[in-house]
Amino acid sequence: MGTELQSGTNRSYAIIGTGAIGGFYGAKLQQAGCEVHFLLHRDYELVRQRGLRVDSVWGNFTLDSLNVYNDVHQMPACDVVIVALKTTRNSLLTSLLPPVLKESGAVLMLQNGLGNEEAIAPIVGKTHILGGLCFICSNKVAEGHIHHLDYGTITIGEYAPDYQPLGITATLRDIAGDFEIAGIPIQFAEDLLxxxxxxxxxxxxxxxxxxxxxxxxxxxxxxxxxxxxxxxxxxxxxxxxxxxxxxxxxxxxxxxxxxxxxxxxxxxxxxxxxxxxxxxxxxxxxxxxxxxxxxxxxxxxxxxxxxxxxxxxxxxxxxxxxxxxx
Amino acid sequence: MGTELQSGTNRSYAIIGTGAIGGFYGAKLQQAGCEVHFLLHRDYELVRQRGLRVDSVWGNFTLDSLNVYNDVHQMPACDVVIVALKTTRNSLLTSLLPPVLKESGAVLMLQNGLGNEEAIAPIVGKTHILGGLCFICSNKVAEGHIHHLDYGTITIGEYAPDYQPLGITATLRDIAGDFEIAGIPIQFAEDLLxxxxxxxxxxxxxxxxxxxxxxxxxxxxxxxxxxxxxxxxxxxxxxxxxxxxxxxxxxxxxxxxxxxxxxxxxxxxxxxxxxxxxxxxxxxxxxxxxxxxxxxxxxxxxxxxxxxxxxxxxxxxxxxxxxxxx
Structure with a gap:
């Protein structure tokens, strides 16, 4: 599908929406050694000062030092952008996505429901679009404090126009590799729709x-x-x-x-x-x-x-x- | 339809369920000179001592002396029994209705919804069954205290097996006569269903x-x-x-x-x-x-x-x- 994702394990990640889902998976990736850049809104100041606390059934940890931002224009373009906003805020993606996305990158939509991949296709050009379905119980219990209660598997599939099934693509395998190093169970969806x-x-x-x-x-x-x-x-x-x-x-x-x-x-x-x-x-x-x-x-x-x-x-x-x- | 209702204006009324609807219409009938017997439950003691207060857009009044009962077996059999219970309590009618109903009498079901007339048919034998649809805003605001806010017309129709339309029957006209003397607007339903x-x-x-x-x-x-x-x-x-x-x-x-x-x-x-x-x-x-x-x-x-x-x-x-x- 056109461009190729940055190879190896040194892919950079941007997290758009550092809540119960984005914050948890982003923190796990950083904990495993990935370069992660977090976009925050209300929690920005507190997380910048005190870090991000994760209470998890997989083991508690705190990230003291994070790359945090409250403005996408301060963020570097990343190999993989994880969108974990609530879908009610997806109208923001027109302005949020382009600055943080490498042309050769990928967007992973960790969102509920239908049509989210299709909606961003016009915004992101030739970038790979992946959909992720999270089977997880995780809540943000306070600013900068996430509680992961149970489960955590993500099912990922790659999007193509009209949701044509693409099978298990190289991009899916690459990103799954990083997630698995971070201890996040991944299942592949050969047909995202x-x-x-x-x-x-x-x-x-x-x-x-x-x-x-x-x-x-x-x-x-x-x-x-x-x-x-x-x-x-x-x-x-x-x-x-x-x-x-x-x-x-x-x-x-x-x-x-x-x-x-x-x-x-x-x-x-x-x-x-x-x-x-x-x-x-x-x-x-x-x-x-x-x-x-x-x-x-x-x-x-x-x-x-x-x-x-x-x-x-x-x-x-x-x-x-x-x-x-x- | 078999039996004939007591003629003239000296019909006796029983009110089963002296709430916002039954209490209001029963009080209006008594105010107009009808003999009315009220079955009460929680309000019995208070109404027996202090009477029934009606604040109404048609004019406020209080009935100081009423025939009140908390047991149907103390009540006389009446010419017309007005059922104004909530339909959720209709299973009680098997025991409540027979003692208060003259064989030559009529039952008027002032209730919401469908099937209420049909349900009591096996209980009341050859007695006339009427259905009444109340278009009224009336609340019981306290024990023994009814507030009639607006409207008040009743549409009445007579029930026959399988809800065959009976037109405007003599029974309907007789009861409508009493209600109209009491100032209660009546409309006839030729087809109750x-x-x-x-x-x-x-x-x-x-x-x-x-x-x-x-x-x-x-x-x-x-x-x-x-x-x-x-x-x-x-x-x-x-x-x-x-x-x-x-x-x-x-x-x-x-x-x-x-x-x-x-x-x-x-x-x-x-x-x-x-x-x-x-x-x-x-x-x-x-x-x-x-x-x-x-x-x-x-x-x-x-x-x-x-x-x-x-x-x-x-x-x-x-x-x-x-x-x-x-």
């Missing part, structure tokens, strides 16, 4: 209903009607994926239902945002999949209803808290 | 969404997606009504939407119950209409989703507050 849709099978019902019903996953699964509703929403997601030639087997739905019914009570990321009066990722997690359904004339009445409800709730959050997106 | 479905066109979207979204009607109509969702729910209700040969014209939907968009901010009765942690009328307002749709194979995906959400919320209310139904 399929991986995105499979994650949406879980994310749409549980993120959505957890906010609308103000509930944990165990509560949703503990009621026969909302458990069935979760399954029906999953079926709608699978139907839309099929319209894009991504076949998700029936057994996958049952696996997700069983897994969720049996796992520990869980508060979804959207519910965490909601509880903290922050804007929720409605568009990337539900709105974009809904638009995909509409474009292919796939009936998704329940997904549409969920979108309307989440849009309503998000409008109320953002009306009450003008700073909620920051 | 049609009247019930038309009210559901409004009640299902707005009662339901007001609880799920924790919102007033103006907020629901102020968001383009939830305004559209209300309309889509209305269309589902109209489709089910049509399957029971009740034609509700397209113009009625637009009238309800316009009316709701233009009326003052309104908190629905289900939302009032929800706000006060009382069980909500899920079954009569959404569950029974949903069962009607299922019985006729009418697809109502959004009504089904609304039901699941309300069932979940109601289960949480009743789990937290074991006395919520009382």
């Amino acid at each position: 399929l991986a995105r849709w499979k994650k949406l099978v879980w994310n749409i019902p549980y993120n959505g209903l957890s906010v609308v019903l103000n509930a944990r996953t165990d509560e949703i699964m503990g009621n026969e009607y909302t458990s069935l509703l979760s399954e029906q929403l999953m079926r709608e997601v699978v139907a839309v994926a099929a319209a894009y030639n991504r076949e998700i087997p029936e057994s996958f739905i049952q696996k997700m239902l069983d897994h969720t019914a049996n796992m520990k009570p869980y508060i979804t990321s959207m519910k965490l945002d909601y509880d903290q009066h922050r804007s929720i990722e409605v568009e990337s997690i539900v709105g974009n999949p809904l638009q995909s359904a509409i474009a292919k004339n796939i009936p998704v009445p329940k997904m549409a209803m969920l979108y309307a409800q989440l849009n309503f709730i998000n409008t109320q959050i953002t009306a009450k808290s003008p700073l909620s997106s920051s | 049609l009247a019930r479905w038309k009210k559901l066109v409004w009640n299902i979207p707005y009662n339901g969404l007001s609880v799920v979204l924790n919102a007033r009607t103006d907020e629901i109509m102020g968001n383009e997606y939830t305004s559209l969702l209300s309309e889509q729910l209305m269309r589902e209700v109209v489709a089910v009504a049509a399957a029971y040969n009740r034609e509700i014209p397209e113009s009625f939907i637009q009238k309800m939407l316009d009316h709701t968009a233009n009326m003052k901010p309104y908190i629905t009765s289900m939302k009032l119950d929800y706000d006060q942690h009382r069980s909500i009328e899920v079954e009569s307002i959404v569950g029974n209409p949903l069962q009607s749709a299922i019985a006729k194979n009418i697809p109502v995906p959004k009504m089904a989703m609304l039901y699941a959400q309300l069932n979940f919320i109601n289960t949480q209310i009743t789990a937290k507050s074991p006395l919520s139904s009382s």
Whole structure:
């Protein structure tokens, strides 16, 4: 795919969005010896002075000395830019990405939902675009303080126009090499869009209903009607994926239902945002999949209803808290 | 229809459920000279001692001396029994109704939703069953104290098996006569089931969404997606009504939407119950209409989703507050 990524293990990394996800993975990479440059916003001054503390089930550590910035124009162009902003802030990427990205570099989108890779394609030119799906429980508990509670695997796949599957590319292998040295388990997605849709099978019902019903996953699964509703929403997601030639087997739905019914009570990321009066990722997690359904004339009445409800709730959050997106 | 109601204006009334609705209309009837017997529960002792206070836009008054009971077996059998319990307590009617009902009497169900008349038919034998739809803003603001804020018209229709339309019957006219003497505006429904479905066109979207979204009607109509969702729910209700040969014209939907968009901010009765942690009328307002749709194979995906959400919320209310139904 055109340009080649910097070879060897001396790739430089930029972290756009040093929160629970970007901060954690960036800190792990630096801990393993990588050159990492962190873009911060509210935490900038504190992290510059006191460093970044990571409490992790993989072992606690603190980075005392970091390359921190509150302005992308002060940052060097890097080989790999990890985007770990909330998707509600993706409109900023037009200005944030170009200064930090080497022409021969790659962008790794560690974000939820659908359409994030496609949206930045016009901004980044010939740069490789990768998508990453994080299976991790990690929270920012205070400024400059991240708590990694469980899991941590990232599934990565490379993006091509129209989400054509690219298989396991050299770029994926290179970046996976760095992550694995840093102790971060990586799985490859030969078809990024399929991986995105499979994650949406879980994310749409549980993120959505957890906010609308103000509930944990165990509560949703503990009621026969909302458990069935979760399954029906999953079926709608699978139907839309099929319209894009991504076949998700029936057994996958049952696996997700069983897994969720049996796992520990869980508060979804959207519910965490909601509880903290922050804007929720409605568009990337539900709105974009809904638009995909509409474009292919796939009936998704329940997904549409969920979108309307989440849009309503998000409008109320953002009306009450003008700073909620920051 | 078999038996004849006591003629003249000396009909006796029993009020089962002396709350915001039953208490108000019962007090108006007594004020106009009717013999009225009130069944009370929590308010019994206070009302027995101090009477019933009614603050009303039609004029304030207090009834100092009432026939009050906390046990139906102490009550006389009456010509007309007005059932104004919340529908969540309708399982009590098997024991509450027979002692207070003359064989030649009538039962008037002043309740929300669908199926309430049908449900009591096996209990009351040959007694006339009437349904009443109250268009009123009235709250019980304290024990023995009712506040009637606005409106007050009742639409009444007579029930027959399978909700066959009976037109304007003698029983309807007799009871309407008493109500009109008491200053209560009455409209006749020649077809009770049609009247019930038309009210559901409004009640299902707005009662339901007001609880799920924790919102007033103006907020629901102020968001383009939830305004559209209300309309889509209305269309589902109209489709089910049509399957029971009740034609509700397209113009009625637009009238309800316009009316709701233009009326003052309104908190629905289900939302009032929800706000006060009382069980909500899920079954009569959404569950029974949903069962009607299922019985006729009418697809109502959004009504089904609304039901699941309300069932979940109601289960949480009743789990937290074991006395919520009382």
